[in-house]
Amino acid sequence: MDRDHIEVQQAAFDEYHDDPGDRPVMRARFEHNGSPRYLLYTIKRFGLDHDHGFHLDVELVSDELESGMETIRDRLHEGDTDLVDTDYLSVARERADGAAIVAVHPYGRTVGGLVAHEDGDIDGLADLSGKRIGVTRRLDKNWILTRAACREFHDFDPDETATLVEADSRADLTRLIREGEVDAGFQFWPLVPELTRTGPFEEVLSVSTLVQRLSGAEEKVPIATFLTGESYLDAHPDAVSGFAAAAREATDRLRADDDLWTDIGDHLMQTDDPVVVRAVRDGWRDMAVRDWDSERIDAMRRLFDHLKTVAGADALGIEEIPDGTLRPAATEL
Incomplete structure (x- = not known):
């Protein structure tokens, strides 16, 4: 995917980047070829951020720049962004190493x-x-x-x-x-x-x-999460809760609206092959986790414990998930 296509995608977002007014701004920096952009685009297109009391500012970046957790950690610490996504194992590793970051909402089974x-x-x-x-x-x-x-x-x-x-x-x-x-x-x-x-x-x-x-879980266990910095969470808890609500509503739309996926294929995918678009649509619907609760978080912890038992702490890069890593925005803020 070349830079021109990144700019085309960014233009699709910019069309809906209206005036935030007095709403708290949540700056989201996401990879240009990552699937969270479908969810973020849906939030922006239908104004779900404003409906839930915050303003989502989305910037797409190259995955060559964003592939390392060090970059994510630095951006959250230095105030360049307020929202990113990665797998919860990486969040736990960085939190254990002293990063003041927290997972506030599930994204899905993004493997x-x-x-x-x-x-x-x-x-x-x-x-x-x-x-x-x-x-x-x-x-x-x-x-x-x-x-x-x-x-x-x-x-x-x-x-x-x-x-x-x-x-x-x-x-x-x-x-x-x-x-x-x-x-x-x-x-x-x-x-x-x-x-x-x-x-x-x-x-x-x-x-x-x-x-x-x-x-060993029957329900889908999310691997990827949306995360923010502790400082942003402390300053804008309502914006984080608002994002969780907007994400749930956007997930519902993406699961139900086939025409929305046609629009996404036109604006956010490099190919307009309807077979590929449908495959991505169906894969997204199977991957996405709408919400989490204590039971699903317990399943995530069990998966971690099982991975540690089987593969070892060295493979995971961490001995345990630190307290406060997984924090459901809808129920605990």
């Missing part, structure tokens, strides 16, 4: 899919040994979950038996897969349909199935 050449010999987890496997980074949640599942269900650790290839970005990972520099890659779920639609590739494993198997 990826293992994409391989359709003529290859990788059909699932059991086939990873001896292969070159692409990921965005070693602490990628897809890789952590895969390691845990391989150890739990197949008695091996692919970190020891496969060759891990770290890409600089999601775009670079797509290149590695297309050019055959890896035997398979764990690509983020919204980018899987375009790979499988436009090339001789297939998704041989959806990591979301591993989430549910490892967690």
Whole structure:
């Protein structure tokens, strides 16, 4: 995706960036190829932020700039942004390391899919040994979950038996897969349909199935969360609660309105292939978690404990989830 397309997407948001008035402003900085932009666009398009008492200011950025948690931590600490998203394992790692950040609302089961050449010999987890496997980074949640599942269900650790290839970005990972520099890659779920639609590739494993198997939960367990800084939360608790309410309403619209997805395909996707748009739509609806409560947060903690037992604290990069990491905005603010 080139810079011109980022600017086209930004223009779609800017059309709805009206005057905030006296509402508190929540500055959101999100990757140009990340799926949260569909939710944020819906909030802006229908004015759900103003309906819930805050003003959402969205800026799209390159994933090459935003791929590291250090960047997220610095931006929240230095006041450059008020809202970002990442997986709750990363939030917990950074909070344990002293970052004053907190997850305030779930996003969803934002894991990826293992994409391989359709003529290859990788059909699932059991086939990873001896292969070159692409990921965005070693602490990628897809890789952590895969390691845990391989150890739990197949008695091996692919970190020891496969060759891990770290890409600089999601775009670079797509290149590695297309050019055959890896035997398979764990690509983020919204980018899987375009790979499988436009090339001789297939998704041989959806990591979301591993989430549910490892967690033992019947309801969808969110992996990604929206997070903010403690200072913003303390200063604007009503804005954070308002965002949670707007996100729930936007999720309902995205689940019910097919025409909205046509509009999203026209403005926010690089392809207007209706098959790809529908695949992303259906994937988003399956991925999204509308809300959370104490029971679902308990399931997230159980998943962490299980991953730690199976894969070890070193793979997770943390011994435990610190108190205060997961804070439901609707019920505890």
